């Protein structure tokens with residue numbers, strides 16, 4: 001039996017980590033084998049890259065092209081070392097961000113050539129693609145307020161981008177969801193966590209029975 005791959009996407013502070021944790025506990029209680037992972041990260045290489053991407057060492061800027069390739073390198077390793085074997089073992093994979101983050105953050109908000117971003121995405125992920133994607137849609141002002149409250153104002157390199165950047169991210173995600181309505185399910189992330197969790201279950205459970 002092959003597994004089932006669910007990715008979670010959305011702007012800053014939309015509640016992915018909170019919902020993934022709730023869903024993992026539910027699925028495990030149902031007897032499923034669940035693998036929880038994230039991007040960038042999830043492997044030794046990916047976690048090292050995450051540190052480079054998020055915390056610009058000595059204040060050095062990372063150009064958009066290099067940033068794109070760092071995310072792609074993290075994904076290439078994660079797809080082959082972790083996700084494909086878990087799929088082969090019949091597990092449910094819950095991944096905090098995946099391909100769509102690159103399409104939207106680098107291809108839309110950073111204004112890199114979408115065709116090149118798509119080609120690099122294809123090269124990095126190969127055939128390892130999510131069966132279902134939950135997009136948690138939230139206005140960027142609310143998302144940033146949540147992040148600032150959580151981190152007491154300490155923001156990482158990408159979180160320090162202006163609100164315009166995150167508005168472009170949100171619109172990019174909504175446009176992407178329109179182009180792939182069967183895979184990408186858009187949910188209102190301003191709902192309280194319990195209500196949102198129930199809506200995520202409503203989307204996912206039919207595919208797992």
Ligand code: Z5A
Pocket residue numbers: 010011012013014015016017018019039040071097098099101102103105106146147150158159189190191192193196
């Ligand atoms: N990035 C990219 O550019 N290209 C790529 O290809 C990839 C990523 C893969 C990864 O950051 C960064 O890399 C990210 C995109 C970029 N950009 N930034 N900045 P990350 O992994 O560190 O962060 P994140 O993915 O943006 O997640 P997050 O900021 O940690 O937020 P979250 O996981 O979506 O939310 P949360 O931790 O569950 O909740 C945030 C806070 O809100 C917390 O205090 C909760 O208690 C609260 N919360 C959660 N849900 C609710 C609801 N429903 N109501 C009210 N409050 C809530």
